[in-house]
Amino acid sequence: MMKTSKAFPNLTSPIRMGPHLLRNRAIIPAHSMGYLSEDGSVSKQYMEYLRRRAAGGAAIVGMGSAPVHQSSYERIMQPWLWKDSIVDSLAETVEAVNQEGSLLCMMLWHNGHNASHYHGVVPIAPSAIPSIITDEIPKVMSKEDIKVIVKAYKDAAKRCITAGIDVIEIQTSSDYLLGSFMSPRLNRRTDCYGGTLENRCRIIIEILDSIREVSNEKTAISVRTSVEHLIPGDPDGYGIEESLQAMKILDERNLIDWVSLMTSSHWNFNAMMPSMQSPRNVLKDQAARFKNELDVPIVISTRIKNPYEAEEILSSGQADAIGMVRAFIADPDFINKLERGKEETIRPCISCNQGCLGNAIRGIPSTCAINPSTGHEHDWLGPKQTEKKLDIAIVGGGPAGLEAARISRERGHSVSLYEKEGMLGGAMRLAGIAPHRKEILEAITWWEREIKRLGIKIFLNKKIIDHKSLTADKIVWATGSKPGITHVWRNRPQLFDGIPGTEKCPHGREILSGTKEASGNVLVIDEESGWPAISLVEYLNDSSLVEKITVTTDRLLFGLPDLQFTTELGIVSERLSSKKIDIKTTTLIENVENGFATTTSNLKLGPYDTIVLSLGSMSEEVPEGVESIGDCVTPRSWWAAVTEGYRLGCKI
Numbered sequence: 001m002m003k004t005s006k007a008f009p010n011l012t013s014p015i016r017m018g019p020h021l022l023r024n025r026a027i028i029p030a031h032s033m034g035y036l037s038e039d040g041s042v043s044k045q046y047m048e049y050l051r052r053r054a055a056g057g058a059a060i061v062g063m064g065s066a067p068v069h070q071s072s073y074e075r076i077m078q079p080w081l082w083k084d085s086i087v088d089s090l091a092e093t094v095e096a097v098n099q100e101g102s103l104l105c106m107m108l109w110h111n112g113h114n115a116s117h118y119h120g121v122v123p124i125a126p127s128a129i130p131s132i133i134t135d136e137i138p139k140v141m142s143k144e145d146i147k148v149i150v151k152a153y154k155d156a157a158k159r160c161i162t163a164g165i166d167v168i169e170i171q172t173s174s175d176y177l178l179g180s181f182m183s184p185r186l187n188r189r190t191d192c193y194g195g196t197l198e199n200r201c202r203i204i205i206e207i208l209d210s211i212r213e214v215s216n217e218k219t220a221i222s223v224r225t226s227v228e229h230l231i232p233g234d235p236d237g238y239g240i241e242e243s244l245q246a247m248k249i250l251d252e253r254n255l256i257d258w259v260s261l262m263t264s265s266h267w268n269f270n271a272m273m274p275s276m277q278s279p280r281n282v283l284k285d286q287a288a289r290f291k292n293e294l295d296v297p298i299v300i301s302t303r304i305k306n307p308y309e310a311e312e313i314l315s316s317g318q319a320d321a322i323g324m325v326r327a328f329i330a331d332p333d334f335i336n337k338l339e340r341g342k343e344e345t346i347r348p349c350i351s352c353n354q355g356c357l358g359n360a361i362r363g364i365p366s367t368c369a370i371n372p373s374t375g376h377e378h379d380w381l382g383p384k385q386t387e388k389k390l391d392i393a394i395v396g397g398g399p400a401g402l403e404a405a406r407i408s409r410e411r412g413h414s415v416s417l418y419e420k421e422g423m424l425g426g427a428m429r430l431a432g433i434a435p436h437r438k439e440i441l442e443a444i445t446w447w448e449r450e451i452k453r454l455g456i457k458i459f460l461n462k463k464i465i466d467h468k469s470l471t472a473d474k475i476v477w478a479t480g481s482k483p484g485i486t487h488v489w490r491n492r493p494q495l496f497d498g499i500p501g502t503e504k505c506p507h508g509r510e511i512l513s514g515t516k517e518a519s520g521n522v523l524v525i526d527e528e529s530g531w532p533a534i535s536l537v538e539y540l541n542d543s544s545l546v547e548k549i550t551v552t553t554d555r556l557l558f559g560l561p562d563l564q565f566t567t568e569l570g571i572v573s574e575r576l577s578s579k580k581i582d583i584k585t586t587t588l589i590e591n592v593e594n595g596f597a598t599t600t601s602n603l604k605l606g607p608y609d610t611i612v613l614s615l616g617s618m619s620e621e622v623p624e625g626v627e628s629i630g631d632c633v634t635p636r637s638w639w640a641a642v643t644e645g646y647r648l649g650c651k652i
Contacts, residue, residue, distance in 0.1 A: 005338045008307050010314035012338055015321060017297050018220035018257025020103055020166065022059040025314060025321040026335050028328045029224065029260060029301050030064030030107030030169060032078055034365040035375065040080025042089035045365075047096055048378040053328050054102035057335025059321075061097050064107025065171055068156040069149060071121045072111040072177070081108065081156035090163035098166075105167035106160045107224065108153055112177030113138035113186075114266070124149075126181045127188040132266045146193065146203055149177070154210035161219055168211060168219060170204065172246075173226040174265040174272060178204055182246060183238040185231055201246050208255040222299075223250060224260040227286045230268035240286050244293060251294050260299040260323060261287055270567040274303045276351040276439040277571045281309055288318040299323050305349050307338055329356055329368050344449060347371055348442045353566035355639045361565045370399075370443050372643035383650050386411045392652060393418065393470045396478030397458075398426020400630025400641035402447040404476055407649025409454040416472070417456055420463035424448055426480045427617075427631070428638060430512045434535030435542055436575075467623050474627065474652060478645065481617035481631035483507035484528075498615075499525065501592030508536035508614040519545035520609030523597055525589050526553040530562030533614040534572060540612075541579050548580050550605065552587040552597070
């Protein structure tokens with residue numbers, strides 16, 4: 001049954017797209033989560049992840065990117081569409097999603113020159129241009145190779161149709177195989193598959209023609225494409241004019257039922273998978289051109305996070321439907337909550353890219369940094385009402401404590417939360433203070449609303465020293481971490497007591513919290529790397545009290561490894577290069593004395609008015625007889641803290 005929200009009438013209204021009437025205009029585009037079985041079939045984990053998003057109200061749930069041929073194989077573990085054995089598990093997945101009222105989409109894909117010899121395949125491409133990811137030179141495809149790939153797409157589509165897949169989507173975006181054919185920079189062919197735009201689209205036309213031959217009246221066929229490739233130094237490359245004309249070629253041949261838009265390529269990955277460092281809704285103006293000039297519906301995605309943004313795009317006529325991946329990763333009940341008028345309870349995506357994209361780049365299954373149940377729909381039953389209601393005292397109002405309090409209260413326990421500071425959020429709130437990271441605070445605001453909605457008792461400015469002073473059936477310690485004096489586990493375990501001379505130097509946390517101040521010529525000693533140091537430096541850079549900032553880091557690049565996994569390294573490095581910041585990489589400080597710092601290579605730096613430490617964190621002392629979660633156990637990520645809070649709340 002379709003329901004329309006009065007506050008979001010466009011987003012929650014049905015729409016006819018191809019042969020299907022969608023129950024609303026919220027689509028989850030195809031995306032990779034890494035949940036596949038080792039034999040290439042759909043695992044129970046993947047199936048339940050998809051079913052849960054269908055149950056949450058999405059009109060279409062997307063799978064993929066799914067390789068159509070073994071030469072596309074890589075480690076992302078998506079359905080192996082080159083094998084007949086995939087049909088049974090696909091059919092089961094279709095049934096699970098359809099039963100929840102959603103359509104299932106499968107994206108057909110070939111990795112092209114981004115495949116690797118490491119996986120036992122020869123990467124192929126229209127031309128011998130190395131991959132920006134692997135740096136491997138691909139085999140130039142012969143016309144016979146092209147015929148093989150066209151047939152592979154057709155056969156993969158047949159398997160999908162046999163399984164009952166509702167929507168087949170062809171990925172022509174980025175610099176994957178079909179996107180490479182479309183790009184004048186990546187396609188240097190002089191035969192009928194190169195040169196003019198129509199020639200560069202020829203393989204796509206042949207693929208879509210072949211799929212139309214085997215499809216039925218119930219199968220929708222769409223194309224996902226990049227509005228532009230954004231290859232640096234390529235002003236005449238593939239941009240909106242060619243992208244629009246390419247889609248017109250497909251539309252005029254009646255080959256597609258709709259077009260799904262994204263942007264960029266692996267040459268500009270921060271635009272393809274943008275974090276909170278990038279603007280929101282970057283494609284809406286370009287999407288409007290596609291909508292005005294094509295006869296098929298337009299789906300727009302790329303960092304559309306909340307229903308207000310989606311509704312504005314639809315009401316302005318810039319698109320027909322909205323693609324939201326990370327918003328549904330963070331909260332599968334996104335649409336259900338809108339339909340119930342509970343939009344304020346939607347758990348927000350903060351575009352941190354830590355649990356989703358970050359995990360994928362690390363080669364481990366994706367999840368969500370602020371929703372730990374993502375990916376565990378198959379083995380975590382979630383919070384159930386407790387039979388024995390307890391009085392629970394939670395000490396610490398950071399992400400671990402907040403999530404433990406929320407889940408415990410959802411289960412029916414009486415919960416009191418004690419926080420030593422005047423605000424909730426802990427170190428996560430400090431992170432949100434930094435420039436360009438304000439979206440982090442959206443998660444804390446959501447927890448605060450949930451805490452209030454659930455009637456949890458909050459005690460701010462209440463430092464608990466002795467847990468025995470608390471009267472409760474269960475006490476949970478979630479006090480977080482404290483500033484570290486050295487990263488003993490990384491480079492220099494001999495400096496267990498810290499760098500000599502830094503005993504009175506402020507820590508980055510103290511600067512961000514406002515308890516201490518930095519001024520004049522400032523040295524930041526960074527051996528933690530990643531976002532804590534970046535946030536500190538950008539905060540100092542905005543201070544009128546600071547004249548110049550020198551950063552010493554043990555890394556080859558300032559920001560590694562964190563920013564490498566979240567697509568943020570390039571955009572942040574560019575931003576820092578234009579400021580009053582001098583970054584000295586691969587530099588370790590031996591000692592500090594009288595405002596000077598001496599490196600391990602005996603280089604003397606200074607003088608400095610303020611020396612600030614960014615040397616990681618240390619766990620707080622945990623008393624005996626309590627449950628402990630989060631950074632007070634040992635300092636880790638938000639995801640670890642929130643996950644432990646969630647798990648503890650479910651089992652108390």
